[in-house]
Amino acid sequence: MTMLDDSEELLSLELEQMRPSQYYTIKQTSWGGRAVFASVDIPRGTAVLRCKEPMAYSINLDFKKECCHYCFNYFADEKSLKYKIIECDLWFCSKECLNSYEEKYKETGLFETFKKLKSLFSTIQKKNSQKLYNCFFDDNTSVPITKLAIDEMWNKINNKWIPSVDKLGHNKNKKLKLLNLECFTEQEYTECRYVFQCLTNLVKICSKTSEVQAKVRKLFVELQSNELETITSSPHELLMHLKIFQICYIILNHSKLGQKAKLSTKLFRHIMGSESANSFGIWEMDENLESEDREFLGTSLYPEASYFNHSCFPNISRTREGSSLIFTTNMEVKENEQLCIQYGGIVACKLPFEARQRQLYEKWYFKCLCVSCEQEKAKKRLVQKT
Numbered sequence: 014m015t016m017l018d019d020s021e022e023l024l025s026l027e028l029e030q031m032r033p034s035q036y037y038t039i040k041q042t043s044w045g046g047r048a049v050f051a052s053v054d055i056p057r058g059t060a061v062l063r064c065k066e067p068m069a070y071s072i073n074l075d076f077k078k079e080c081c082h083y084c085f086n087y088f089a090d091e092k093s094l095k096y097k098i099i100e101c102d103l104w105f106c107s108k109e110c111l112n113s114y115e116e117k118y119k120e121t122g123l124f125e126t127f128k129k130l131k132s133l134f135s136t137i138q139k140k141n142s143q144k145l146y147n148c149f150f151d152d153n154t155s156v157p158i159t160k161l162a163i164d165e166m167w168n169k170i171n172n173k174w175i176p177s178v179d180k181l182g183h184n185k186n187k188k189l190k191l192l193n194l195e196c197f198t199e200q201e202y203t204e205c206r207y208v209f210q211c212l213t214n215l216v217k218i219c220s221k222t223s224e225v226q227a228k229v230r231k232l233f234v235e236l237q238s239n240e241l242e243t244i245t246s247s248p249h250e251l252l253m254h255l256k257i258f259q260i261c262y263i264i265l266n267h268s269k270l271g272q273k274a275k276l277s278t279k280l281f282r283h284i285m286g287s288e289s290a291n292s293f294g295i296w297e298m299d300e301n302l303e304s305e306d307r308e309f310l311g312t313s314l315y316p317e318a319s320y321f322n323h324s325c326f327p328n329i330s331r332t333r334e335g336s337s338l339i340f341t342t343n344m345e346v347k348e349n350e351q352l353c354i355q356y357g358g359i360v361a362c363k364l365p366f367e368a369r370q371r372q373l374y375e376k377w378y379f380k381c382l383c384v385s386c387e388q389e390k391a392k393k394r395l396v397q398k399t
């Protein structure tokens with residue numbers, strides 16, 4: 014099954030016709046990007062979007078035993094949660110969460126991939142591969158990374174590596190030997206789980222014919238990718254991506270999930286590139302804590318929610334209820350006004366102008382032109398003149 018090159022009717026719909034909410038439309042703007050605009054006047058306190066669950070997510074390994082893999086609730090005082098699927102390395106806060114998760118994914122083949130991944134991870138020494146990567150790429154390299162150079166690396170995978178793996182048929186061990194996996198880091202392991210979770214939900218979405226599901230799929234396909242930006246700022250990411258792809262590919266080759274969905278390099282690059290551009294952090298939810306003191310538990314992707322732009326003075330607030338995200342107006346919004354959220358949590362917007370701009374650029378690769386930033390820039394100019 015291919016998941017990116019579909020000619021189905023719904024996939025050919027324009028983004029403007031994709032309306033995740035009755036309150037707004039997504040539009041292509043004259044300044045380039047896409048943005049969300051109110052299609053009616055919206056009173057303060059209106060929930061304009063509710064996302065029931067993420068399409069893809071992964072919990073950081075440091076918190077896997079304290080953060081429920083189903084409801085994302087975090088139990089800081091707990092040594093480890095009581096309910097688990099140990100062979101898959103998954104932990105849950107209650108019998109209900111465990112049962113719901115099992116029920117949801119029992120037919121999908123997700124557990125099998127998690128199990129195989131865990132056993133591979135356990136057998137390979139978990140030393141840091143950063144050094145290894147740096148042998149290939151010096152992060153301070155002056156050689157510019159181009160889209161073409163990245164494409165060339167992936168072409169090698171497509172034209173050489175995949176055929177040589179496929180030739181080995183059922184021999185998984187020989188394939189792993191080909192991979193020459195000397196190390197396997199926690200980050201790589203977490204990313205592999207993110208890919209499997211994403212693929213599983215894509216298969217689910219593609220096999221259903223409901224309009225809502227088709228829209229989510231279309232919104233996923235249309236997500237912006239930051240692949241080039243991410244790799245340009247840290248070149249070793251490319252080698253990490255190649256390695257994660259290879260691990261996932263071999264495991265899928267020997268799993269039920271792999272029979273349902275083919276992980277093409279194109280789909281994989283979109284999963285990774287859209288994660289870096291669009292994912293939301295899963296934060297510990299104690300509202301009394303300043304967000305810099307809250308634990309960062311993992312990342313999650315909700316395609317319906319990924320079209321809000323950033324503003325340092327946002328009119329939309331985001332709250333999490335379990336694994337659901339709710340987007341609510343925090344002021345009155347007039348028709349045609351842009352709806353914006355704040356990237357990077359509360360802290361980012363409390364920073365002074367320059368630090369804020371820097372943080373937004375380093376993490377999301379854009380220069381903020383929001384009302385707040387423009388005003389501060391104008392004020393600075395005025396001060397410089399006098």
Ligand SMILES: [Zn+2]
Binds near residue numbers: 082110
């Ligand atoms: Zn739970």
Ligand SMILES: [Zn+2]
Binds near residue numbers: 324381387
């Ligand atoms: Zn701003």
